[in-house]
Amino acid sequence: MSEREKESGRAAEDRLGGGSPVSAASGGTAAGLAADSARTGAADTPVKLALSGVHKSFGSKRRPLPVIGGVSLEVREGEFVSLIGPSGSGKSTLFHLIGGLLQPDAGEIALDGRSIAGERGHIAYMPQQPALFPWRTIEDNVALDREVNGTPRRETLEEARRWMARAGLSGFEQAYPHTLSGGMQQRAAFVRALLSPHELMCLDEPFSALDAFTRSEMQAWLLDIWEETRRSVLFVTHHIEEALLLSDTIYVLSGRPSAVLRRIEVPFPRPRREEIAESPEFLALRRELTGLMKEEQRKSRSGTFES
């Protein structure tokens, strides 16, 4: 495992988006290495993002409405972590806290061991709606994150085009977003996040607006790209199968005020194929998670009736 350690250390330095020509090569090696390691515990890889005891309430001082009630979780370097929970469990609020748009009332948010609570500009982000700028061509949209982080558009274009090709967007470099299908727009939004110089990617229910078929296509595509790049990912979804297919670790959130109900390590080896969805192990995990979610949904609904 020592070699794996070194590898992930290096990957953190010249990760994709670092702008160095080595990044593509090291990404390739990482994927090759990952194929033989089953990644069960991964307790030896350093922690990228850590939330401990995060609380957040809205409303007035006298009548606070607690939304996040003590969430603690970890994303290790190169780990794909999913958050699932009933609707209204404050998943978006949690992202706003990590993104620095909101200050936590209590608790700590640390990136690479350093507190980033209330600080912006440390993460790559992909929102639920693609949020591509309609007046920018696709390639200019894809370069936007880098541009905001200080890299001139021109310097990004070559790499942007390479990744756009991987996303099936070749030939659409000069097109405007409104001419693309929903799935293509989401892929462009993903490439935009992928090119960010920030290693940690926060994906906020990125496929929820897509139809079922496009969605499963996008999952397979994302799985493929992610296994190649091995970025640290925090992925919010309410789709259980999606979480099981993609993640190394799943955190199940409770209804409001949300806390972590369960932490599940997904045992399937990488690279994964969609076929694992038919294995008995997968089905058992899915049943367990579905039961947990149903219970939570029911509780939070009766909770709203009481108040």
Added chain:
Amino acid sequence: MSLRSTLAQWFRSAWPPFVAVLLFLALWESAVRFFAIEAWILPSPSIIAGEAARSADSLRMHTLSTLKLTLIGFAIGSAFGLLVACLLHLVPLLRSALYPLLILSQNVPTIALAPLLMIWFGFGLLPKIIVITLVCFFPVAVSTMDGFAQTDRTMLNYMRMIGAKRGQIFRKLEFPHALPSLFSGLRIAATYSVMGAVIAEWIGAQKGIGYYMILQKSAFRTDRIFAAIVIIVALSLLLFLLVTLIERLVVRGGRRSGNAEGGETK
């Protein structure tokens, strides 16, 4: 959309009103002849056209003078409106203090200020430019601020999440997002500015289409007044088309203010 298909589409939608205008002119012509209406009350289109051709030189001189005045006033007024909109948007305190006053101030008919401006600034170019500036300022400022306020929430949220600074959000998101709104303001201002120029010339000028109209009014030259009106309409239309053309060049991505959202889905 290519230029060619734009032209074809324009032609298709333009010919019915064009035929309607021709019919109207024919009706006018024959009515004037049939009822033998005197030319100082209602001249026929042919008389107006003939007179316009005869006094082409003097009309051209007056038209150019008005056009110059209009363009200067339009440019200054629009620039000022845009500047104020940006300033009020970027400084919330300023906006909450001044925006209501801005709306209230529009109840003062700008045209009514013209005589006052003449007294203060004389009969030169300056008071006329001030009138046009005042007339253009408001639509540009208000629609641009509207555009800023309507910035897409998801895009704004995205920019914040990736750590964009205030200036970056303004330059890369809010300003380009407000461009179609700015242009609808400019279109209104373009028509207003011609009107402002003509009225300013009525009140006091030595040349210009407005001055020409006043002159012909005292001589009861109805035909020449009609010619002047046609020129004013043409000027308004010209400026309107100019703004539309610039918008076509500047606003990208199929979201022009004319054909609103989703007009060009392919």
